[in-house]
Amino acid sequence: MDFTISPRVEAYRARIADFVDAHVVPLESVPAAYDGHGNISLAELARLRGLARDQGLWCLQLKPETGGAGLDKVGMAVCYEAMNRSIFGPVVFNSAAPDDGNMMVLEKVATPAQKERWLAPIVDGRVRSAFAMTEPHPGGGSDPGMIQTRAERRGDTYVVTGRKWYITGAEEADHFILMARTSDDARKGLTAFLFHKDQPGWRILRRIPIMGPEEHGGHCELLFEGLEIPAENVLMNEGDGLKLTQIRLGPARMTHCMRWLGLSKRCVEIARAYAAERHGFGIRLADRESIQLMLGDLAMRIEIGRLLVMKAAWALDQGSFARKEVSMAKVHVANLLHAAADVAIQINGARGYSTDTPLEWIYRYARQARLVDGADEVHKMVLNRNLETEGDAFWSWPVGA
Known part of the structure; x- marks a missing residue:
């Protein structure tokens, strides 16, 4: 696969990053912006959704005729990562689970009448x-x-x-x-x-x-x-229910991973900023080898996750179910998110354990990642089945014409 992205996708990524930085991240430090369950309040959400729609950043994952921008899975990977720099990000752009997966599967398999009745109101943000x-x-x-x-x-x-x-x-x-x-x-x-x-x-x-x-x-x-x-x-x-779950759950697992990469990068961002300013025993935390090892390891693991996600996204765009690729990305990125939050909290000390940063929010959220859409062990079992069936071909590269 080619790892270059189109200027169009880069333009969307940059606009999303600017939007999140200007409008979404600041709300994380405003107690009144949260609802009673730790998410963005519905009033603030409605306001930000209006802004996102006005700026042409709404439902980018859907086809133009459905009301989206027609991004493929590779383009989604780039943009979803940028959306989830904030804990509130994806839902603002109508790109959060479960609506995200439901819209994509309805777009793919629903009849025209079903799309009008069941899909259009979700796309519009009315339900x-x-x-x-x-x-x-x-x-x-x-x-x-x-x-x-x-x-x-x-x-x-x-x-x-x-x-x-x-x-x-x-x-x-x-x-x-x-x-x-x-x-x-x-x-x-x-x-x-x-x-x-x-x-x-x-x-x-x-x-x-x-x-x-x-x-x-x-x-x-x-x-x-x-x-x-x-x-x-x-x-x-x-009788097509099992087929529908395969159509829906593979891409849905990938969109989770795309978003989790954004949260993992945010953890590193918060940890690096604190380590750069915090001194102890006459030295900055950032100058301590132990901190450098922690952050360097996370940087590498995030990049591995991005490569796994991109390979799976590319395979999905080629028409494959990408079961192997999705399972590998799901296991790696779910564990990465938990590790990134844990390391960032450790570097921030008591500050990371408090609600002064979103790290404790991310840490609590991250534990579910290893369970939702298939536990780690299920995906590893699937990978072993592929290994038993394919042998050394498990690691083969696609050959061009």
């Missing part, structure tokens, strides 16, 4: 969305084949019963994509459905408290007690 797949034991988590929630067809309607939990954004969502079992077939047993929050037959049991700051709408447990979904709200076809 938020959620992706309801994960279930309590013995249901499905990293393995969608274990999903227990059932959708029984009755004429032109499906009736849904079951439970979901840790559904990100559910409390603020209007539009939902739901994964449910329509048969016991191992490959064609799952189906994806669309439903609206106001439809009867389901409810939120609780907003589950978590260790870190929360996305808007939290992480919720849902109960389905006869939710009726018209057949016209099936995504793709009955």
Whole structure:
């Protein structure tokens, strides 16, 4: 792959960086800018979203005909990294999970009528969305084949019963994509459905408290007690649910990694600034070899993460599912984010552990990275399966014509 980016992508990156620096980062030190769950308040979010839209920085990941800028995955990697220099960044540009992944999969597979009904309001920023797949034991988590929630067809309607939990954004969502079992077939047993929050037959049991700051709408447990979904709200076809998860989750995992790289770089930025000004025992922290080793190691690990992400993004742009590349990037960058926050806190000392910087926010947030969209161990298991199948070809390079 060619690591040069187009002038157009660079222009977007620079504009995003300027926007984040001028409008978003300053809010991190304003207590009133936070909601009760550690995220940006909805009032401030609405204001910044208006600015982002006015400046042409809205939904860059979507096609122009959908309302975006048509960036490919490589361009997204560059821009998403810049967006997440701030803890509040991605949602301002309508590029945060779960809306981000939901919009991209709806753009790719929904019918024109479904796009008008379910996608356009998310693109416009009028509603938020959620992706309801994960279930309590013995249901499905990293393995969608274990999903227990059932959708029984009755004429032109499906009736849904079951439970979901840790559904990100559910409390603020209007539009939902739901994964449910329509048969016991191992490959064609799952189906994806669309439903609206106001439809009867389901409810939120609780907003589950978590260790870190929360996305808007939290992480919720849902109960389905006869939710009726018209057949016209099936995504793709009955039995295509597993295929839809593959279409959605690979790119969604990558966008997480793109954003996490931005947060990792922010940790280094805060650590370097403090080490440059803080003295102890007659010497700057930045002049101590131990600090230099910490920061040099993080710089290298961030660059490794950027290379893994770029390779995966490039492979996705070539039409591949890029399962190997996505898994390697996901494991590396998730662990990198946690390490970057930890090292930055260590360098900042008590200041890093306080709320005077966003480091403690990032640290609490970072721990989930090794769990969401597949735990480290699941991705390593996938990589080993590829190794067993491919042998030395696991490390082969694509050969041009």
